[in-house]
Amino acid sequence: MPVVAVDIGGTQYRLAVVSREGEILLHQRARTNREAGAKWLLPRLRAELRELLAKGEHSPQAIGIGFGGPVDFASQTILASLHAPGWEEVDLCGELEREFALPCVIDNDANMGGLGEYTYGAGRGFGSILYYTVSTGVGGGVIIGGELFRGSHSQAGELGHIPISLDGPACTCGFRGCVEALCSGLAIARQAREAVEKGKTSSSLRTILEEKGGLTAKDVFDCAASGDALAQGILAKVKNAFARGLIGAINCFDPQAVVVGGGVGLAPGFLDGLEEQVNGSLVIPGRRKIPILRGSLGDNSVLLGAAALAFRTIDTY
Amino acid sequence: MPVVAVDIGGTQYRLAVVSREGEILLHQRARTNREAGAKWLLPRLRAELRELLAKGEHSPQAIGIGFGGPVDFASQTILASLHAPGWEEVDLCGELEREFALPCVIDNDANMGGLGEYTYGAGRGFGSILYYTVSTGVGGGVIIGGELFRGSHSQAGELGHIPISLDGPACTCGFRGCVEALCSGLAIARQAREAVEKGKTSSSLRTILEEKGGLTAKDVFDCAASGDALAQGILAKVKNAFARGLIGAINCFDPQAVVVGGGVGLAPGFLDGLEEQVNGSLVIPGRRKIPILRGSLGDNSVLLGAAALAFRTIDTY
Numbered sequence: 001m002p003v004v005a006v007d008i009g010g011t012q013y014r015l016a017v018v019s020r021e022g023e024i025l026l027h028q029r030a031r032t033n034r035e036a037g038a039k040w041l042l043p044r045l046r047a048e049l050r051e052l053l054a055k056g057e058h059s060p061q062a063i064g065i066g067f068g069g070p071v072d073f074a075s076q077t078i079l080a081s082l083h084a085p086g087w088e089e090v091d092l093c094g095e096l097e098r099e100f101a102l103p104c105v106i107d108n109d110a111n112m113g114g115l116g117e118y119t120y121g122a123g124r125g126f127g128s129i130l131y132y133t134v135s136t137g138v139g140g141g142v143i144i145g146g147e148l149f150r151g152s153h154s155q156a157g158e159l160g161h162i163p164i165s166l167d168g169p170a171c172t173c174g175f176r177g178c179v180e181a182l183c184s185g186l187a188i189a190r191q192a193r194e195a196v197e198k199g200k201t202s203s204s205l206r207t208i209l210e211e212k213g214g215l216t217a218k219d220v221f222d223c224a225a226s227g228d229a230l231a232q233g234i235l236a237k238v239k240n241a242f243a244r245g246l247i248g249a250i251n252c253f254d255p256q257a258v259v260v261g262g263g264v265g266l267a268p269g270f271l272d273g274l275e276e277q278v279n280g281s282l283v284i285p286g287r288r289k290i291p292i293l294r295g296s297l298g299d300n301s302v303l304l305g306a307a308a309l310a311f312r313t314i315d316t317y
Numbered sequence: 318m319p320v321v322a323v324d325i326g327g328t329q330y331r332l333a334v335v336s337r338e339g340e341i342l343l344h345q346r347a348r349t350n351r352e353a354g355a356k357w358l359l360p361r362l363r364a365e366l367r368e369l370l371a372k373g374e375h376s377p378q379a380i381g382i383g384f385g386g387p388v389d390f391a392s393q394t395i396l397a398s399l400h401a402p403g404w405e406e407v408d409l410c411g412e413l414e415r416e417f418a419l420p421c422v423i424d425n426d427a428n429m430g431g432l433g434e435y436t437y438g439a440g441r442g443f444g445s446i447l448y449y450t451v452s453t454g455v456g457g458g459v460i461i462g463g464e465l466f467r468g469s470h471s472q473a474g475e476l477g478h479i480p481i482s483l484d485g486p487a488c489t490c491g492f493r494g495c496v497e498a499l500c501s502g503l504a505i506a507r508q509a510r511e512a513v514e515k516g517k518t519s520s521s522l523r524t525i526l527e528e529k530g531g532l533t534a535k536d537v538f539d540c541a542a543s544g545d546a547l548a549q550g551i552l553a554k555v556k557n558a559f560a561r562g563l564i565g566a567i568n569c570f571d572p573q574a575v576v577v578g579g580g581v582g583l584a585p586g587f588l589d590g591l592e593e594q595v596n597g598s599l600v601i602p603g604r605r606k607i608p609i610l611r612g613s614l615g616d617n618s619v620l621l622g623a624a625a626l627a628f629r630t631i632d633t634y
Contacts, residue, residue, distance in 0.1 A: 070601055079601060128469055142569075149461075151571025152445055153605045161600050162565035166482045166558065175564065175598045241483065247492065248479035252459075252569050254468025281492045283478050284387055284396060288470045 002058050003310035004049065004102070006065040007302040009109065010034060010084070010136065013041065015048055017058045018307035022120035024300065025058055038086035046099060053100060063096055063104040064310030066112030066302035073107055073154045105313045109133075109302045111148050111157065113295075114141020116305030117259045121297040126256040130249055132159055133301070134242070134270070135262035137172060138180040141305075142253060160184070164244045179245035183238050185217035185264050191234050192220045203230035221267045239274065246278050250290060261295025319375050320627035321366065321419070323382040324619040326426065327351060327401070327453065330358065332365055334375045335624035339437035341617065342375055355403035363416060370417060380413055380421040381627030383429030383619035390424055390471040422630045426450075426619045428465050428474065430612075431458020433622030434576045438614040443573040447566055449476055450618070451559070451587070452579035454489060455497040458622075459570060477501070481561045496562035500555050502534035502581050508551050509537045520547035538584045556587065560594050567607060568600055578612025 002025055007014040011034070017026040028048055033040045053060065069087065070079040076094075078087045093104040107115075114123070114131030123129040123143070131141040140159025142149040149156050160180035161173050168177025169187070181187055192215045196206045204223045209215050223231035246258065260271060275292040279285065297304055319342055324331040328351070334343040345365055350357045370377065386404065387396040393411075395404045410421040424432075431440070431448030440446040440460070448458040457476025459466040467473050477497035478490050485494025486504070498504055509532045513523045521540045526532050540548035563575065577588060592609040596602065614621055 079604065144461075144466075152573045153571055155600060155605065156569065156571035158568040158571075158600045161568040162479065163481055163561040164483065164565075166485075166561065168483075173600045174602060177561070244480040244483065244494070248481075248565060249569060251475040251478040252473065252566060254470055254473035254475075256469045283472060283475045283490045285491060287396065288472070 001061045003307050003314070004052065004060045004063045005303045005307040005310065006045070006049075006063065007109065007112075007306060008032075008041070008045075008065065009068045009302070013045060014303055015045075015052055016303050016307070017052065017060055018304065020311055022304050022307065024303070026052060026055065028052060032084065034084050037084035038090045041084070042090060042092070042095070046096070049096065049100065060102065062310040062314050063093075063100065063102050064112075064306035064308070064313070065092065065104065065106040066109040066306040067092075067106055068109045071106055071108045071154065073150050076106055078106070103310075103313050105309050107148070107306075107309060108139075110139025111141040111150070112303075112305030112309065113139070113261055113297075113301040114143055114157075114259070114305065115148055115308045116297055116301040116303070117261060117295050118143045118146075118305075119308040120304045121259070121301060122293040122295050123257060123259045128253070128255045128257075130159060130246075130253055130255045130258045131295075132246075132258070132260045132265060133262035133295075134183060134185075134260060134265035136186055137184045138178075139262075140249075142255075144253070144255075159245065159249050162245050162248050164241055164248065179242065182241040183245070183264070188217040188220050188234065188238055188264065189215050191238070192231065195230055195234060201230050204228045205231055217264055217267070221269070225268060235269070239270065242270075243274055243277050243281070246274070246292070247281050250278065251283055254288075255290065258290060258292045259295050260292065261297070261301050266294060266298065318378045320624050320631070321369065321377045321380045322620045322624035322627065323362070323366075323380065324426065324429075324623060325349075325358070325362075325382065326385045326619070330362065331620055332362075332369055333620050333624070334369065334377055335621065337628055339621050339624065341620070343369060343372065345369060349401065351401050354401035355407045358401070359407060359409070359412070363413070366413065366417065377419065379627040379631050380410075380417065380419050381429075381623035381625070381630070382409065382421065382423040383426040383623040384409075384423055385426050388423055388425045388471065390467050393423055395423070420627075420630050422626050424465070424623075424626060425456075427456025428458040428467070429622030429626065430456070430578055430618040431460055431474075431576070431622065432465055432625045433614055433618040433620070434578060434612050435460045435463075435622075436625040437621045438576070438618060439610040439612050440574060440576045445570070445572045445574075447476060447563075447570055447572045447575045448612075449563075449575070449577045449582060450579035450612075451500060451502075451577060451582035453503055454501045455495075456579075457566075459572075461570070476562065476566050479562050479565050481558055481565065496559065499558040500562070500581070505534040505537050505551065505555055505581065506532050508555070509548065512547055512551060518547050521545045522548055534581055534584070538586070542585060552586070556591065559587075560591055560598070563591070563595050563609070564598050567595065571605075572607065575607060575609045576612050577609065578614070578618050583611060583615065
């Protein structure tokens with residue numbers, strides 16, 4: 001029997017019916033209205049769920065939700081949304097359980113991405129993994145002994161918030177110099193803009209900035225791939241910073257493998273050389289070789305992780 | 318029934334008979350010959366154990382060893398000694414088990430310090446703690462759900478080897494910019510010497526360096542306590558670096574408490590202000606308050622942790 005998986009992100013939300021084998025049997029996707037927040041999304045989500053369940057050809061046994069913001073797993077409460085207002089007041093799982101008479105479970109999207117890759121993706125076959133999603137921000141999910149490691153207050157595994165630079169830039173978390181502040185998509189775009197504005201080198205990044213009025217991480221990857229030295233230099237610094245965060249995390253967790261996903265993490269070249277560099281810089285280098293793998297689920301990691309969590313919920317019911 | 322606890326460090330080794338309540342019933346201490354390594358120490362250790370056991374008033378049930386270097390816990394093998402040669406070839410536990418017909422268990426000293434504080438010291442009553450020993454180096458021990466967390470290759474919890482500075486000084490681990498490279502006793506002494514040699518400010522550190530030909534971390538703490546501005550500035554930088562490492566580790570592990578021991582960690586003023594600074598800089602600050610506690614076992618943390626591990630070994634036999 002399948003489950004329903006929901007992925008609520010900053011720009012879109014997605015619903016799917018997923019089999020135990022991780023096959024997506026049905027899939028719907030819609031853009032969110034970020035400003036309108038929970039009040040806008042919740043009735044739409046319920047209507048779409050109603051529609052999905054009314055199709056009737058599958059009989060989902062549970063609902064799993066990956067949410068784009070911190071979730072207190074013990075109380076199944078949304079703590080805050082990084083994207084949209086109003087979620088703090090919403091008992092999302094409780095509402096869906098009451099309406100659809102199905103067990104519902106929620107966790108943050110980085111944990112779900114990690115569980116997805118662990119269960120159905122590049123992390124399969126390992127007992128413990130560190131999962132990074134390097135995207136607009138940098139999220140982390142830690143699996144130890146086959147279980148998501150959530151810590152004492154559901155706030156473990158924040159791998160994007162290991163400070164790696166003593167005087168680094170401000171981070172979205174309120175601190176500064178974190179992995180996210182140096183390696184996220186937003187951080188890459190910011191560093192590119194700053195480098196162009198310093199104006200020391202000619203670069204195709206300057207042309208793009210002048211034409212479009214802005215720069216994205218994708219612009220930096222594209223320019224680097226075309227041989228632009230400034231873009232290549234920025235990415236080299238970003239990759240070096242990411243390697244340092246990874247070294248710290250591995251020295252903490254000593255996992256069997258690392259899986260990296262997200263738009264930036266999966267961008268061409270981002271992982272090149274990383275496995276060698278990181279393994280050569282661990283405590284007692286040479287004793288272990290920890291593979292650093294590209295996530296294999298792409299955009300579906302959160303959805304499939306939410307499905308995996310829903311199956312786990314049924315199994316322990 | 319008590320156990321025998323052994324603490325093999327860089328400058329001394331200690332043996333004790335310890336009760337289940339953590340009371341040290343008998344205690345012996347001797348200096349090691351660092352250069353002579355395992356060949357020198359092993360026969361002496363065996364002779365002292367023989368003598369200790371011959372006293373006969375207690376009947377120890379097991380031997381627990383805290384070793385000053387990395388240990389592969391699964392195979393109970395010493396991987397390397399950071400202090401002395403020859404240990405890699407020695408099956409220390411096997412030899413002691415054969416001679417004394419007692420179960421023997423070994424782990425690295427930072428793990429043992431953490432288990433000691435968790436079982437008998439400042440960490441009592443918490444389910445999960447991060448333990449730091451800030452001393453000549455910086456070691457870490459992580460307790461999750463009442464168990465030492467060793468990771469996939471016995472190399473988890475290396476909290477001293479989280480890189481926190483992009484261009485920091487070389488670290489004993491072979492990398493650079495780690496917590497240990499900035500916050501250890503050796504690092505503090507090095508920073509003091511460098512500051513004096515830069516010679517910008519007058520300082521009592523200069524007088525000590527000229528008189529003694531060297532500086533120790535203790536000199537820096539003493540001078541800072543006497544109001545020396547240069548020493549105070551060095552310690553402020555060290556404490557700030559330590560706070561950053563701690564923020565990263567807490568964002569990874571989300572523990573219930575942090576316990577800090579070791580000569581530097583327990584030095585006057587080292588922990589002042591740290592709890593407030595760190596808790597104000599975590600992801601979603603204000604949601605949790607993680608106490609940062611002084612270790613309460615002092616020099617006995619490793620010995621008592623080794624005893625606790627020996628008791629755990631008996632209990633699972």
